[in-house]
Amino acid sequence: MRLISIDPEQLYQKDPNIKREDVKTLQEWLRKQPHLPKIEESQAIIFLHSCCYSIQATKRTIDCYFTRRTRHPEIFRYPSADRLNKALPISLQQYLPRKTPEGYRVLLKRLMDVKVEYFNFTNEIMLINLIIALSIHKHGISEGLVSVFDFQGVALGHLARVNLSVLKCALDHLQEGLPVRVKGIHVINAVPFMDKILALVKPFLQRELYEMIHIHSSFDSLYKYIPKECLPSDYGGELPSCQVFWEELKKDLFDNAQFFQWHDSQAVDELKRMEKSTVLDSTLGVDGTFKKLEIDFGDLLGYKMHLTCIEAEKLYLRDPKIKPEDVKILQEWLKKQPHLPNLEESQVIIFLHSCYYSIQATKKTIDCYFTRRTLRRELFNLPTEDTIRKAFSVGFKKILPRKTPQGYVVMISGLVDHRPDRYIFNNEVLLLNLLYSLHIFQQGFSDGLVGIIDFQGGTLGHLARVNLSTQKFMIDHLQEGIPIRLKSIHMVNTPSFMDKIMAILKPLMSSKLFEMIQVHSTLDTLYKYVPKECLPEDYGGELPSRQMMQEETLKEVFDNLDFFRWHDSQVVDESKRIGQPNITQSTFGVEGTFKKLAID
Structure with a gap:
């Protein structure tokens, strides 16, 4: 039995600022967009909330979200069992069960296997997209999202395996298509070449998002944003260890296969689009090319590719x-x-x-x-x-x-x-x-x-x-x-x-x-x-x-x-x-x- 999106009534009660008439306006607009898939009422509410109740911004976000999911199945679509079994042992990406005092949900990402030869960047992006999609549809809205990226064990070899095309698509999606309110990005156990990583992501980030990045030299500075009671024991917190959450992640992704298959069926049909899409341009650069990306990746890492x-x-x-x-x-x-x-x-x-x-x-x-x-x-x-x-x-x-x-x-x-x-x-x-x-x-x-x-x-x-x-x-x-x-x-x-x-x-x-x-x-x-x-x-x-x-x-x-x-x-x-x-x-x-x- 597939996991259905959260009951819309729960979302209306959770946030009185969501107006039913605005949701109806979006539903009417969706009926006039033949290229878009059928969207449940709860999904429309989640998108509206993420855009701070702006109807126009919500329309854009919905189009971006489903267009990118359709155009880039390798980082959004539920994978084969073989691919999933290969990807899961490498890293943890999981929402933690306790919210911050501000009501923000906490998403943690870290490596579980640090061997470079096993690191597949496309799989990493795919896993984080799966867990975000599952959480949004299962739990609904929150006041915001803060992410914690643990760089323990990350080497230059991992950085060399980053696919720039996938990175750009993922960051564009985060800024334009993901129905969440991003409130902060926190980096712990930072590596000596953190400057190279920031140089890699900076061209893809809007100034507002780039300024949300906080690099912590100790856990004490992290606690100012995310209290101990919201963190796993690995970080001096009161929650279970990362190993426990890792096991939960594997169970979540396999137990909810029918949900993912349903969500994958919500695809865009470009043949039915009435106007030219602007989503692909922002994804691919200028006129469908990668001209906006002017990075010599080899020089960035200190060698010539x-x-x-x-x-x-x-x-x-x-x-x-x-x-x-x-x-x-x-x-x-x-x-x-x-x-x-x-x-x-x-x-x-x-x-x-x-x-x-x-x-x-x-x-x-x-x-x-x-x-x-x-x-x-x-x-x-x-x-x-x-x-x-x-x-x-x-x-x-x-x-x-x-x-x-x-x-x-x-x-x-x-x-x-x-x-x-x-x-x-x-x-x-x-x-x-x-x-x-x-x-x-x-x-x-x-x-x-x-x-x-x-x-x-x-x-x-x-x-x-x-x-x-x-x-x-x-x-x-x-x-x-x-x-x-x-x-x-x-x-x-x-x-x-x-x-x-x-x-x-x-x-x-x-x-x-x-x-x-x-x-x-x-x-x-x-x-x-x-x-x-x-x-x-x-x-x-x-x-x-x-x-x-x-x-x-x-x-x-x-x-x-x-x-x-x-x-x-x-x-x-x-x-x-x-x-x-x-x-x-x-x-x-x-x-x-x-x-x-x-x-x-």
């Missing part, structure tokens, strides 16, 4: 067939190709390996790869955060962590949202290109790649939205430009119209590539090529679920924005090309058109 390629020496050791002298020949050739970008040695090695050590084939592949990336940047370059999140909400893409017995990397693709109207083929291609470029240049080559395409949920409506020009372009790119050794393509959960899909693909592919396609009627035949231990549990495998991997992949993309920006800078300058390119005709048909493809 340069996310480019795997070290060349590792690649030489991995495959003794790669000869340094061949790599030097290619580097000398590149110096004589003024239209091509500068390549790192490891990139040259990766291309050479993909072409089975043929220098001539490698030259062609390098030119094809960077020319196509430059010609169709919308299929390769890092898009806005909004586009990334939209794409991840529709499609599942993952390079799986375990290789096959033959040493092949496995890449899987499928649908998350089965609605054809949400399916954007170019976005699906873009995700594949982002993930593969990140993998190949940061992890290096492997003995081969096998692809798995899951057609579960695919309909003729999806097929109708496939852009044939893009499809031909990418198949050409796969055959001529991507630095991989493709070994096979496996199709599972295939639809009844699979023959139509094959009819589309066949004219675009070489016979060698087409013969690599294996269509599986059951998963048992797939296991002959990709064993269970290499597959997610959704396919009877031993790896975590697709949902868990999807969350990891989204985080991986946002953790590597610097890499994508660097790779996007590796463009071809056609004005400097010596001779005529031959790639445009082979890519687009005849003279840049689609005349070679005669498919109805």
Whole structure:
């Protein structure tokens, strides 16, 4: 039985300043906002109270709250049991049972496991959002909220794992969307690099909130704001220990799974929004980008972050067939190709390996790869955060962590949202290109790649939205430009119209590539090529679920924005090309058109 929000009558009695007619005004406004979910009366009251009874401010807060929850499921949505079990042992975030003399509720956050390698910042934000949502709906309004952040055990390594995109979203949400009255933020057991932490958060905070931060050198100064009777015994207080509250937290989050699932169903439908949202702009910066954030995180921590390629020496050791002298020949050739970008040695090695050590084939592949990336940047370059999140909400893409017995990397693709109207083929291609470029240049080559395409949920409506020009372009790119050794393509959960899909693909592919396609009627035949231990549990495998991997992949993309920006800078300058390119005709048909493809 799900936990229903607190009885509205209790809230009216708790605060006589809440006027029923104001709540009715909000309810009428909500009925005229088709993009917003249905909101219970108690929720409307809680939002109104948090905005000090201002109807206009309440409207804005409601929109911000539900829009951000919908746009950023990785930090708001109730997670899988596996993800929750991994996140909970790391930290405590819990409302304490006693209020301050002013009537403020106290929220405590601290690490329980201080090992840096286990710290996942996105999970930390997710947990605190879960516990705040649960408390607000269960207990209703209070005079205010004071937070206590205990930095005991925090190291520079933890700070290096902070995801700036998630941090900005969380702080924007705190200031614009969270239905609480923030009264103070208290830091105890402050670390020597507290100045770096403050420098990190300051650009995201309004002056009013920044001035609420109090850094305490001793518990005595904390007691002036939060008396001992309101604190756990760990801090000289009269309440039980943090260990007790930690156990309560785990029970609360699992016992209230149905509440969270109900709250997650309160989603915004952007297709029904009547006016352009301003919430995303404030979340993402300017025009959906991150332009407002001008922080060199590496400099902040005292070192330079340069996310480019795997070290060349590792690649030489991995495959003794790669000869340094061949790599030097290619580097000398590149110096004589003024239209091509500068390549790192490891990139040259990766291309050479993909072409089975043929220098001539490698030259062609390098030119094809960077020319196509430059010609169709919308299929390769890092898009806005909004586009990334939209794409991840529709499609599942993952390079799986375990290789096959033959040493092949496995890449899987499928649908998350089965609605054809949400399916954007170019976005699906873009995700594949982002993930593969990140993998190949940061992890290096492997003995081969096998692809798995899951057609579960695919309909003729999806097929109708496939852009044939893009499809031909990418198949050409796969055959001529991507630095991989493709070994096979496996199709599972295939639809009844699979023959139509094959009819589309066949004219675009070489016979060698087409013969690599294996269509599986059951998963048992797939296991002959990709064993269970290499597959997610959704396919009877031993790896975590697709949902868990999807969350990891989204985080991986946002953790590597610097890499994508660097790779996007590796463009071809056609004005400097010596001779005529031959790639445009082979890519687009005849003279840049689609005349070679005669498919109805």
